[in-house]
Amino acid sequence: MGRTDAWAFDPIIPFIYQPNCIERSYKGNYDRGHQLPSADRLATNEMNAQTFYMTNMTPQLDRLNQDMWAKLESKVRANRCSDTLYVVTGAYFGSGATTTTDGAGNVVPIPTNYFKVLLRTKSGTTGKQIKDCNESELISMGVWVEQKSYGNIEPPRSICMSVADIEAKTGFTFFPQVPAAVKQQNNPTAWGIN
Template sequence: MISNHPPYKTIFFILCFFLTLSSCSDNSEGENPVLPGQISWKTASSVTADAGSATLSISGTTGVKWTAEITAGASWCSFVSNDFTGSGQTVHGEVKDGLNILYLYYAANTDSEERTAAISFTFDGETEPHILSLKQVAAGQSVLPDFEGGYAETPAHKQDANYIYVTHYVKLDNRNVRNYSLCFDKTKKAALWVAYPLHKAYTSGDAGRVEDWNFDPSFESSFQPELFRSYKNSNNNSYDRGHQIPSADRQATDEMNRQTFYFSNMTPQLGQLNQKMWGKLEAKVRTYNCEDTLYVVTGAYFANTSTTTYDGAGNLVPVPTNYFKVLLRTKSGKTGKYVSDCTASELKAIGFWVDQKSYGNVEPPRSICTSVADIEQKTGFTFFPTIPDAVKQDYNPTDWNIN
């Protein structure tokens, strides 16, 4: 992982810069009123559990004075590198010509819970401060990128105390690459969506099914179903440990495939669905691979929680009423561009809405096809937020080889 620390010479320059600014007079009597400035995160507002620094970008009229204060999290955040004693809690400055940045340093988080710091930033002439927050994830948990500049397949975040957001990474060709991201609902003991890119780089290989069933190490096992053994039969129904990101979509390395066997990726899925039509749908999705990337979000929907079953340890868990997939790719498959840089005419998308029932051993029918916008309305999630709405409102099953 690339360090967030600036070079030591840069740190020395910034510290001297702050000391110089702190000695400047705040006397502005007789001056014209100063317009307020703007402050925002130049880098992400969510950071890893490792120690590092985040960057704030300051803009405004040259000469406007400002004050930044850490109002929450001063025990692990500071405006002075490696000083978490509280002496680096406040800093003063003024807007200069050119680039204006401020580093916020943070210590490593060794706890099992995420934590949040708050920064109050005030420009002279303003009556209300700007409040920014910095979230540091728990030890061992990965950061789900902020949406701006984030991954094309990652749905927009929804704030909910019961949601846990996780991104899993793997080594591929000596590089750290994302495997998949998920939004886990503690009350459902299941992921509401799992988002992932699909490309031959992920599917080419002979990893096979490692069958290494295990808890997701990114968050507490008490929130997850225990699935070393499969779900117990309930109400004369036989439920499989149904993958949301399929094992067959991750064949490049054993590590990549192993992560698909985390319990956070499982839901109780009827065997007559999982092993037949749903399995054929998963296989068909893999045929949509292209030189550009195919983006996939698979999810479970709970219209109600009245149907339940038991996990391998005998704990009661709700059963999804529906499953869905939403897909996005370029029409030609070989533009060489990010989807966020494509026009609506260059993109195509489709959704699949599936009932928790047996469809028989059939190919995916047209009846399950719908628009991404329709599934957004059904689930309340916003998918592929960087693309034009027109792409999400349109779909053509024939374009996806659905007869």
């Protein structure tokens, strides 16, 4: 299977709450930035097509989306394992957030930041659920990315922080069954970021 480019509205969310970028992207230098990457869901055409729902899109600067962010997504994909790799990706709208328009001319807010929080077992082969692992068996990390061009570079260590730091910035709680010490980790090298 491969990339479907099946741009569509999410059938379970009213269309009025979704951007309309089916035929064209956002105005300006913004791509239809996937939150869940297309390349992460290539097992079936149906799975891949769901990544093209408008509910999975945000206006992401083209030079961020196609350069450093794409490389970050590849680094995350390289951490697949027999145990589950948990990845939460989100957009953040901080002070100073601006707007653009979607392909149909509707006003859409532009995220000021993006984040990812990652969690998996260190070995990748425990065969256990996360809730059954002790803290020495788990590894986690967060990344906080500004809505800007970083250049066509590998993800820098400067975007890496702990999951606890991302929780503090967003107000969200991630991985509630995981010991707090695991969420304090920040070891980019263990995730392939040098």
